[in-house]
Amino acid sequence: MATAKNNNIAHHFNAALFPHRSLKPQHFSKLIIGLAFICLLASIRFIIIGAWPVVVFLALDLLALWFAFYLNYRRARACEFIKLTDRTLTIERISASGQTESWSFEPYWSSLKLIHDPHYENRLELSLHQQKVILGKFLSPKEREQLFKSLSEALYRWKNKPISSGRSEN
Numbered sequence: 001m002a003t004a005k006n007n008n009i010a011h012h013f014n015a016a017l018f019p020h021r022s023l024k025p026q027h028f029s030k031l032i033i034g035l036a037f038i039c040l041l042a043s044i045r046f047i048i049i050g051a052w053p054v055v056v057f058l059a060l061d062l063l064a065l066w067f068a069f070y071l072n073y074r075r076a077r078a079c080e081f082i083k084l085t086d087r088t089l090t091i092e093r094i095s096a097s098g099q100t101e102s103w104s105f106e107p108y109w110s111s112l113k114l115i116h117d118p119h120y121e122n123r124l125e126l127s128l129h130q131q132k133v134i135l136g137k138f139l140s141p142k143e144r145e146q147l148f149k150s151l152s153e154a155l156y157r158w159k160n161k162p163i164s165s166g167r168s169e170n
Contacts, residue, residue: 013084013154019138021076028069035062078138084154091133103133107158114148124148
């Protein structure tokens, strides 16, 4: 990733992480309308043959499907932002409910690890002393590996750049 100047602050790494959703909201409404139409046709058939109680269960199934997708799209509002500047490595996490958490790390002493965990397949952990943050919980294992490689490279370049290019000697 290229270094970008913004408000006199050099960004050495800038990433926005969002959960993947394969069905876009506009396609979801088309899916629900299509399923409602199929349920309507099935309901007419069940009413004609005298099995009208089945109509209630069809409606409940459709409602349960809509609610499951509603929860899925609500959770998709979660995101994480990772920024590496001349002075700090900042992680900002916004939950699905809108709560914001933020961590700042000194990049030179920060440690990034990709831990292979049997429960999550892998886990990306950023730490500094006793402070630890798990990154990209909602990402796939392959995406976490890509993030690990990109952020590791950016931290390596940051740690090995000449002091005259902006990093203080402290």
